[in-house]
Amino acid sequence: MTFANRLKFERHEDSFLVLERENEAGGLCRSKIVGGAPFDIGGGHILDVRRPCVTEYLFQFLPEKEWDRYVRDSRIELRSGTISHPIEANIWQMPIDEQVEYLESIAKAGCNSGAPMPEKFVDWIYWKLGEKIAAAYMIPYNKKMFGDQLDSLGTYWLEKLPSVSFKETLLSCLTRKAHGRQPGHAEYFYPKQYGYGEVWLRIAKTLGDNIRYGQKICAINFDTNTVTTADGSKYQAEKIITTIPWAEFKEIDGMPEDLRADIKKLKHTAVQTRYFPENVDTDSQWTYFPSPDLPYHRICYRHTVHNYWDGYWTETNATRVEGELEDGVTRFLNDYAYPLNTVEKPQIMARLLKWCHTRNVFGLGRWGEHQHYNSDLTVERAMALVECV
Numbered sequence: 001m002t003f004a005n006r007l008k009f010e011r012h013e014d015s016f017l018v019l020e021r022e023n024e025a026g027g028l029c030r031s032k033i034v035g036g037a038p039f040d041i042g043g044g045h046i047l048d049v050r051r052p053c054v055t056e057y058l059f060q061f062l063p064e065k066e067w068d069r070y071v072r073d074s075r076i077e078l079r080s081g082t083i084s085h086p087i088e089a090n091i092w093q094m095p096i097d098e099q100v101e102y103l104e105s106i107a108k109a110g111c112n113s114g115a116p117m118p119e120k121f122v123d124w125i126y127w128k129l130g131e132k133i134a135a136a137y138m139i140p141y142n143k144k145m146f147g148d149q150l151d152s153l154g155t156y157w158l159e160k161l162p163s164v165s166f167k168e169t170l171l172s173c174l175t176r177k178a179h180g181r182q183p184g185h186a187e188y189f190y191p192k193q194y195g196y197g198e199v200w201l202r203i204a205k206t207l208g209d210n211i212r213y214g215q216k217i218c219a220i221n222f223d224t225n226t227v228t229t230a231d232g233s234k235y236q237a238e239k240i241i242t243t244i245p246w247a248e249f250k251e252i253d254g255m256p257e258d259l260r261a262d263i264k265k266l267k268h269t270a271v272q273t274r275y276f277p278e279n280v281d282t283d284s285q286w287t288y289f290p291s292p293d294l295p296y297h298r299i300c301y302r303h304t305v306h307n308y309w310d311g312y313w314t315e316t317n318a319t320r321v322e323g324e325l326e327d328g329v330t331r332f333l334n335d336y337a338y339p340l341n342t343v344e345k346p347q348i349m350a351r352l353l354k355w356c357h358t359r360n361v362f363g364l365g366r367w368g369e370h371q372h373y374n375s376d377l378t379v380e381r382a383m384a385l386v387e388c389v
């Protein structure tokens with residue numbers, strides 16, 4: 001949406017089409033009204049305050065006064081009780097004997113005893129946070145998120161996670177408040193009256209006839225720069241910007257065999273979101289659930305966004321969705337939710353995108369680049385790409 005909007009209004013280019021599979025814009029950031037309030041169907045979505053050029057841009061479509069600004073309050077439900085996120089900065093909220101056990105365990109972790117940093121995410125968890133945090137939270141939670149694929153993840157993406165040193169954990173226990181670098185979304189915006197999807201609908205409106213809905217792309221030909229939709233329509237372009245998952249191209253012509261084989265190695269997870277009308281007694285905006293006994297890994301609460309909104313939704317890795325669903329249950333399946341940061345992915349994507357550039361095809365965004373990008377970063381990258389294609 002951002003790329004197309006900037007192309008039209010900054011570069012004054014009108015000779016382009018956006019082809020969208022769904023009948024509305026917004027992708028994973030869409031919202032629907034359910035039970036009288038917005039339900040973010042791709043899972044809880046909020047706008048980080050950290051990129052002013054992005055927030056200023058989005059405020060052109062949904063003015064700043066139509067957003068509320070929040071300080072993050074997210075929690076983790078451990079067996080021994082609920083504490084604030086991130087765990088390593090909030091051990092001080094545990095009973096004192098548990099604090100001592102956790103601190104002892106972190107002190108023995110590899111990063112504090114001079115061991116080299118491992119290459120796999122699973123090993124990194126023990127190396128960075130120690131056995132206790134690994135067993136109580138990080139391993140079970142990430143198993144729920146990534147399933148069998150947890151073992152294939154690398155460590156090059158960990159700037160997404162909080163960074164709290166052992167010293168900072170100690171300091172937080174002594175001062176009884178969190179220390180260390182907080183995770184993303186420490187402060188964020190959410191629309192006052194709408195779901196997160198509203199801003200993308202408004203951008204889509206600016207595109208007029210330049211956007212066509214119900215166009216599911218299933219093939220791409222790099223010799224002719226043509227894409228084909230499920231109903232057989234063909235579109236040819238001088239330049240193609242793709243934001244769709246690479247595996248969605250069921251046919252790829254004119255691409256070397258080794259790159260086509262690489263695309264098959266890209267991994268992702270699917271997430272089901274499910275709405276519940278009840279309220280839960282919490283001040284948290286969302287809670288993480290590492291317990292293997294619960295299918296979902298996160299709950300987002302609506303009453304802590306606005307106290308006149310009720311209900312909550314769960315987010316569950318699609319492989320963990322259990323049983324038959326009763327009638328009347330509102331849920332959405334997002335086939336592509338998390339691109340997985342496997343050890344080999346950076347090389348695969350670097351090769352693929354480099355070759356595609358030589359053919360005037362540009363991968364953009366969470367799926368075009370197969371990166372765990374949030375929407376603010378995706379917008380920033382779209383703004384940058386408009387300047388150079």
Ligand SMILES: Cc1cc2nc3c(=O)[nH]c(=O)nc-3n(C[C@H](O)[C@H](O)[C@H](O)COP(=O)(O)OP(=O)(O)OC[C@H]3O[C@@H](n4cnc5c(N)ncnc54)[C@H](O)[C@@H]3O)c2cc1C
Pocket residue numbers: 019020021022025026027028029042043044045046047048215216217218243244245248271315336337338364365366367368373374375376378
């Ligand atoms: C559970 C969850 C929580 C998240 N929370 C946040 C958050 O709090 N804040 C935040 O900023 N970001 C969050 N994100 C990330 C955010 O969803 C992405 O950064 C953003 O959606 C990326 O935009 P995109 O356009 O690259 O991809 P998408 O939103 O996936 O859009 C891709 C578009 O391509 C279309 N498409 C797909 N296949 C085809 C096809 N074959 N033919 C034609 N069109 C097709 C889709 O319909 C969609 O419109 C979250 C993501 C998830 C999964």
